[in-house]
Amino acid sequence: MSPAMAMDWARHGTDWPHRAHSRFVECAGQRWHVQQWPAPRPRAPRVLLLHGTGASAHSWRGLAPLLARQAGVLALDLPGHGFSAAARGDGATLPGMARGVAALLRQLHFAPTLLVGHSAGAAIAVQLALDVEAAGESGPNAIASLNGALLPLHGPAWPLFSPLAKLLAANRLVPQLFAWSAGDLARVRRLVASTGSTLDDEGVALYGRLVRDPAHVAGALAMMANWDLPSLAARLPQLRTPVLLLSGERDRTLPPTHAQRAAARLPQAQLQLLHGLGHLAHEEDPPRVLQWLQPLLGSPA
Secondary structure: OOOOOOOOOOHHHHOOOHHHHHHEEEEEEEEEEEEOOOOOOOOOEEEEEEEEOOOOHHOOOOOOHHOOOOOEEEEOOOOOOOOOOOOOOOOOHHHHHHHHHHHHHHHHHOOOEEEEEOOOEHHHHHHHHHHHOOOOOOOOOOOEEEEEOOOOOOOOOOHHHHHHHHHHHOOOOHHHHHHHOOOOOOHHHHHHOOOOOOHHHHHHHHHHHHHOOOHHHHHHHHHHHHHHHHHHHHHHHHHOOEEEEEEEEEOOOHHHHHHHHHHHHOEEEEEEEEEOOOOHHHHOOHHHHHHHHHHHHEEEE
């Protein structure tokens, strides 16, 4: 399979989580894989779920059905991830990805009242809200950031991260080599554990299927190569939408200090530490994450 293509739905989608809620949507030249749960009542809240780099809509497999009991829910595979086609033009950049998601929402007539983003997905959620506010349009009532990547990362190696990702993304052999090296499930389990999270066998196996696919690896590398968090960080003080920052106590990818620094820049931020959970907190303990999202839904559980 060429890295420019998406994962093969006919091969990998037969037993994919919540397959019955899946469909494919063509929007502005981009083919999206989306999963949608209808609203249980006409005025129910609408929730958009945005996964992080290297993941897919599968990461919401535990949380989405819980939310769907009281809200309309839309989850999607970001461009180049899972079963969505590779990004076109500037579609792998943060502003470009936000514009693509916004166009998809308009086409689906889905106006989210709550944006929930994990890691890089939280950055997309904030970018979406900033763009809506700048246009003077009505946007979400709130954003929930789950271990959100909202600021440039610290450490002496991080200035080299984007150039290295660009170099790797430009080499068409890299996705195949990485996918081949991920054939050992024990290696995938160690990769997940390095985030500070512990997943069940199904969760590890699903990530294994993703990282063994060259198309998915190429999409994740393209996203990392084109990410510009300094520009987003500079705009955080302008955000008027309230933000709930949920931070896993054991997160080794984006430790709680990252959320603390983000909270200091946001005008309306609430920070909550999730004790005993890591970077993939929403996959480790969906009911506990739901408890913190509940007030943002504006309806009883």
